[in-house]
Amino acid sequence: MNIVQTIQQSISSALSELGITYEGNITIEHPRELSHGDFATNIAMILGKGLGRNPRELADAIAEKINTPEITSVEVADPGFINIRLSDEFLSNEIKVVREKGDFYGWNESQKGKNILVEHSSPNLFKPFHIGHMMNNTVGEAMTRLCRTTGAEVSMISYPSDVSLGIGKAVWQFLEYGIKKIDEFETISEKMQFLGRCYAEGTQAFVDNRELETSVRAITQDIYEHRDTPAYEAYKIGRDLNLEYFIQMTARLGSAFDGFIFESEAGKVSKEIIAEHTPSVYTESNGAVIFEPTESDLEENKSLHTRVFINKDGNPTYEAKDTGLLKLKFERYNPDLSIFITDSEQGPYFEVVKTAAGKVNPEWQDKTIHKTHGRMQFKGEKMSSRLGNTPIVSDILDAVNEEVYIRAGERELSQDQADMISIAAVKYAVLRTQAGKNINFNPDTSLSFEGDSGPYLQYTYARSQSMLRKATEQGIVINSDRPDNWETTDIERVLYRYPMMVEQAFADLAPHTVVTYITELAQAFNSWYGNTKIVDVDDPTSGYKLALTDAVAQVIKNGLWVLGIDAPNEM
RNA sequence: CCACCUGUGGUGAAAUGGAUAUCACAACGGUCUUCGGAACCGUUAUUCCAGGUUCGAGUCCUGGCGGGUGGACCA
Numbered sequence: 001m002n003i004v005q006t007i008q009q010s011i012s013s014a015l016s017e018l019g020i021t022y023e024g025n026i027t028i029e030h031p032r033e034l035s036h037g038d039f040a041t042n043i044a045m046i047l048g049k050g051l052g053r054n055p056r057e058l059a060d061a062i063a064e065k066i067n068t069p070e071i072t073s074v075e076v077a078d079p080g081f082i083n084i085r086l087s088d089e090f091l092s093n094e095i096k097v098v099r100e101k102g103d104f105y106g107w108n109e110s111q112k113g114k115n116i117l118v119e120h121s122s123p124n125l126f127k128p129f130h131i132g133h134m135m136n137n138t139v140g141e142a143m144t145r146l147c148r149t150t151g152a153e154v155s156m157i158s159y160p161s162d163v164s165l166g167i168g169k170a171v172w173q174f175l176e177y178g179i180k181k182i183d184e185f186e187t188i189s190e191k192m193q194f195l196g197r198c199y200a201e202g203t204q205a206f207v208d209n210r211e212l213e214t215s216v217r218a219i220t221q222d223i224y225e226h227r228d229t230p231a232y233e234a235y236k237i238g239r240d241l242n243l244e245y246f247i248q249m250t251a252r253l254g255s256a257f258d259g260f261i262f263e264s265e266a267g268k269v270s271k272e273i274i275a276e277h278t279p280s281v282y283t284e285s286n287g288a289v290i291f292e293p294t295e296s297d298l299e300e301n302k303s304l305h306t307r308v309f310i311n312k313d314g315n316p317t318y319e320a321k322d323t324g325l326l327k328l329k330f331e332r333y334n335p336d337l338s339i340f341i342t343d344s345e346q347g348p349y350f351e352v353v354k355t356a357a358g359k360v361n362p363e364w365q366d367k368t369i370h371k372t373h374g375r376m377q378f379k380g381e382k383m384s385s386r387l388g389n390t391p392i393v394s395d396i397l398d399a400v401n402e403e404v405y406i407r408a409g410e411r412e413l414s415q416d417q418a419d420m421i422s423i424a425a426v427k428y429a430v431l432r433t434q435a436g437k438n439i440n441f442n443p444d445t446s447l448s449f450e451g452d453s454g455p456y457l458q459y460t461y462a463r464s465q466s467m468l469r470k471a472t473e474q475g476i477v478i479n480s481d482r483p484d485n486w487e488t489t490d491i492e493r494v495l496y497r498y499p500m501m502v503e504q505a506f507a508d509l510a511p512h513t514v515v516t517y518i519t520e521l522a523q524a525f526n527s528w529y530g531n532t533k534i535v536d537v538d539d540p541t542s543g544y545k546l547a548l549t550d551a552v553a554q555v556i557k558n559g560l561w562v563l564g565i566d567a568p569n570e571m
Numbered sequence: 572c573c574a575c576c577u578g579u580g581g582u583g584a585a586a587u588g589g590a591u592a593u594c595a596c597a598a599c600g601g602u603c604u605u606c607g608g609a610a611c612c613g614u615u616a617u618u619c620c621a622g623g624u625u626c627g628a629g630u631c632c633u634g635g636c637g638g639g640u641g642g643a644c645c646a
Binding site for chain 1: 585609
């Protein structure tokens, strides 16, 4: 039983002592103002009206009956809030708990025994890994880690698009240059640049010259059917390089995928599914196979609309392939919960796919959650002139690194350290806001290294580690026991909230609440740091101050881990 | 035309229907013979409009206005 439940139970028994029966949920919240106490409940205001009693008086009566060891005081405030203050013992004890549980403080077992599957960062092979992918990866990685804190068995996969007419065009262009051309480039990123150029040029050539259609379609068909042709040969080279590059780039961002389901695989199983459920779910129309929502479907979800699943050439569209993907996900991973992340433009589209799929197999719909994130728009002339309109990830990181080196001043930073800080800055900018909103990513304004920012949190952590090292050198022993006459700080009042906050963040699939929390914690800590001498051999409370420091650092580290941001020992 | 998302200081964001709307950036003014100044302290400034529900609304409902996205064989 956690502290919230303890308090709820205490209020509940207070109510029954007063002869009040109340079946509803007793809302307990943290007041915005720390000075109002640690928890507050509005129960007296909720009940007052129904009972015909003055809420203030009712609150007084309830407050008097609330009594558990964890609580030190209960006060009533207008118009009927009951403010609850936790005991110093409870708060200090939590410092010990943090330090004991270490990296696992904040983990729970709410989803133990369940399988959760997360899909994100699905790339279009042959297209550059650009800023949108970075956003998707950042959100997806944080969601995945949030899932891991629940004790569930979590698998993280990606769904690369490996067959399409667009890829056919790129391969056509690649063949025009000649397969050997790729060997002229040394590094993988140069090779990727070349392949990206093939994609762009092939697409343009196709527009300029309609006569290419026959040969591009033939190439695409070769790829689909794995025919032993020069086209398939070229395709394999390109695909493998792209995949390798994708794995490298996402690793640089902190992701390691457990597996892939390729679009080509999903495509294969999709035709069968659609055929088996036509006309029961899908129907033929104008030579294509479509899904048309029924009236009751529309009543439940007004955004539904008709979409094509098999086009009139008999090929599966993206809709069908996504249905195939659902089948493969459930076959291979048997998830109790399947989450996938895309940008918000695909929201209405996927509602249709999901509704249709639910009629084929209800669990595909019921257990699937589609989380979306907004678009990352790129503003700022300085950056865009340097990087082009859709900047690729490695260029963005290189540009941000430059800024990091400037900020670092005289401190020496390795390439890896600079990368780590850059990624923190970018990820923080993405994750601080509620997923689903667009982000204007303007490096001049959105990228911050001060105040609310990734580097601020990293800096706070690094500095705390430095202090702990210094204390060890000076022979000060860290001691979690609360000194006599210790006045509880805001830090202790914020720290214990972490596990409940994480659990709620998972329930809402809202990583941004983690960002908000650790930022507030870091601010509380830095403010305390500014006014307190912590490492001090002459101060008998120094050991406890260091325990506080250690606990704060631990929680910041754990929170950053959820966000996919490294906590450095020095920077 | 229809549907979904969205509108909070000059800027970027936060706020399970709760108390004086929070945080940062920018601007202005301070702190340091110090445990790491990427820090700390202070000042200025905010819920698109009109109704409604409620003890209580940035949040919920209705209607406007503005922005974004989607709506049949592309992904």
